[in-house]
Amino acid sequence: MDKLRFALVGAGGFGAGHLAVLSSHPRVSLQVVCDASPEVTKPLAGRGIETTDDFHVALSRDDLDAAVIALPHYLYPEAVCMALENGLHVLKEKPFARDLDDARAMLACARRAERVLMVAGQGKYSPGFQHAKPIVDSGALGSIFLTRGIITYHWGGAFANDWRWRGEKAKSGGVAVIDSGWHILDLVHWFRGLPERVYCSLGSRNALPGDYDVDDRACLVLDYPDGGVGNIICCFICQPSNRQVLLHGTEGTLDITNRKVVLHEGVAENSQVTTFAAEGSALEPQFEHFLGLIDSGAAPEVGALEAYDIQRIVDAAYRSAETGEPVTLRD
Ligand SMILES: NC(=O)c1ccc[n+]([C@@H]2O[C@H](COP(=O)([O-])OP(=O)(O)OC[C@H]3O[C@@H](n4cnc5c(N)ncnc54)[C@H](O)[C@@H]3O)[C@@H](O)[C@H]2O)c1
Numbered sequence: 395m396d397k398l399r400f401a402l403v404g405a406g407g408f409g410a411g412h413l414a415v416l417s418s419h420p421r422v423s424l425q426v427v428c429d430a431s432p433e434v435t436k437p438l439a440g441r442g443i444e445t446t447d448d449f450h451v452a453l454s455r456d457d458l459d460a461a462v463i464a465l466p467h468y469l470y471p472e473a474v475c476m477a478l479e480n481g482l483h484v485l486k487e488k489p490f491a492r493d494l495d496d497a498r499a500m501l502a503c504a505r506r507a508e509r510v511l512m513v514a515g516q517g518k519y520s521p522g523f524q525h526a527k528p529i530v531d532s533g534a535l536g537s538i539f540l541t542r543g544i545i546t547y548h549w550g551g552a553f554a555n556d557w558r559w560r561g562e563k564a565k566s567g568g569v570a571v572i573d574s575g576w577h578i579l580d581l582v583h584w585f586r587g588l589p590e591r592v593y594c595s596l597g598s599r600n601a602l603p604g605d606y607d608v609d610d611r612a613c614l615v616l617d618y619p620d621g622g623v624g625n626i627i628c629c630f631i632c633q634p635s636n637r638q639v640l641l642h643g644t645e646g647t648l649d650i651t652n653r654k655v656v657l658h659e660g661v662a663e664n665s666q667v668t669t670f671a672a673e674g675s676a677l678e679p680q681f682e683h684f685l686g687l688i689d690s691g692a693a694p695e696v697g698a699l700e701a702y703d704i705q706r707i708v709d710a711a712y713r714s715a716e717t718g719e720p721v722t723l724r725d
Contacts, residue, residue: 397423398459398688401482403449403473406434408487409464413438415681416462428452453477460484460688466559467492467566467573474511475503483510485684489576489708490701492567494724497705504694510687512697515580515704516676517637517652519683523581526639526650529657530585535643541586541616541624542640545578549630552602552610561606570596570609572708575628579704581639581650582616582626588703589616589624593720594711602631614711617720 398421405413405427416424426444428451429435435445446452449469453461453476461477463470464487471491477484484504490513491497504511517523529535551557559565566573571594596612611629618624641648649656687697695702706723714721 395421395689397421398685399423399425399457401426401428401452401455401458401461401477402464403428403452403461403477404464404487405429405438406431407464409462411677412462412464412485412487412681415677419681421685425457426452426455449473450476453482454480458482463487468559468564471496471499474500478503478507478509478511481507481509483512483684483688485512485514485681485697487514488580488701489513489567489572490698490705492565492572494705494709497702501695501698501702504698508694510684510692510694510697512684512687513701514680515577515701516680517577517581518584519676519679520652522650522652522655523584523639524679526648526655527584529648529655530641534646534657534659535641535648536645537620537622538586538641538643539622540640540642541582541618541622542638542642543578543582543624543626544636544638545574545626545628546632547574547630547635547637548633549574552604552606552631555602555604557604557606557608561604561608563607566608567708568608568712570612570628570630571614571711574630575612575614575626575711576704576708578626578628578637578639579707580700582624583700583704583707585639585641586618586622586624588619588723589707590619591617591720591722592707592710592714594714596711596715609715612711612715615720616707 400422416422427438428446428449430447439445460483462485463473593615596609598609610631614626616624639650647658710721710723
């Protein structure tokens with residue numbers, strides 16, 4: 395198969411993981427890496443990789459087929475639309491956007507340009523969640539009446555007052571729900587689809603250093619159209635680290651983490667427990683999925699529609715937190 399010519403925009407932070415995938419993939423010719431920080435680009439230039447600090451320069455080149463973009467959230471509409479309008483397929487990091495308007499703008503650009511736009515969410519490609527998906531889709535759990543999703547961890551940046559763009563809601567859109575919580579909403583949505591109503595309570599400024607105006611913890615309650623209920627807990631200022639989805643159905647319960655899936659069959663006390671161990675990286679299979687969308691000539695929005703739905707849940711959660719009332723999702 396032909397090689398595809400890529401730009402990577404944003405190579406510090408999480409972009410470093412994408413750099414590792416792009417640098418070693420047999421179908422990728424990495425034409426240019428862009429990052430505003432010389433600390434990121436200098437060592438790359440030393441490795442013979444072409445670099446720039448200006449994404450306008452990187453994304454307007456005429457020797458590219460695709461771009462991977464991992465930037466602060468407020469930069470996405472401009473960078474993503476610029477890439478699409480230059481005819482590039484785009485894999486962008488989660489979340490889709492700071493807000494629904496930005497997400498809509500990027501979707502519209504992808505449709506106009508007729509290029510694939512995919513929003514990353516690598517949790518779905520991790521072995522445990524990959525293993526769980528066919529079990530849930532087979533109907534083995536019966537009717538799922540209770541869904542629980544948890545993401546907790548201790549983000550050192552918050553404690554070191556290293557918030558940068560993340561601490562400004564205008565730049566990030568928030569953190570606990572839209573940034574940390576996105577991962578678990580992505581997984582819960584993958585299994586359960588869209589809720590029709592969301593209630594969210596969240597907090598901020600809990601004795602951490604620095605001047606930040608974003609949420610640092612949140613609890614969501616989800617009402618599903620099939621009568622099921624769910625909750626989501628997201629917090630990046632606590633211990634222990636946990637990323638877990640529990641699905642409770644009339645025929646069984648599935649307890650899923652990245653590396654372990656426990657299936658409690660039936661609902662009696664003597665339920666059988668099945669445990670699977672699994673390990674592996676998720677960025678490579680996620681990237682293969684992106685290549686597959688390009689190769690198959692998929693519709694531009696296919697890789698972004700799930701993320702658009704998650705953005706709708708996030709939007710509802712923040713509106714609910716403001717009003718103190720449960721809210722229905724916007725279209
Ligand atoms: N999938 C995951 O598990 C995961 C984890 C962390 C972050 N992310 C996502 O990745 C994205 C980036 O987050 P991060 O934590 O890496 O942020 P970061 O601030 O650590 O890194 C962003 C990088 O972009 C560069 N940059 C900033 N402005 C730029 C500009 N104008 N032009 C070129 N480069 C610029 C910075 O120098 C930095 O290297 C966000 O969307 C975030 O939500 C995803």
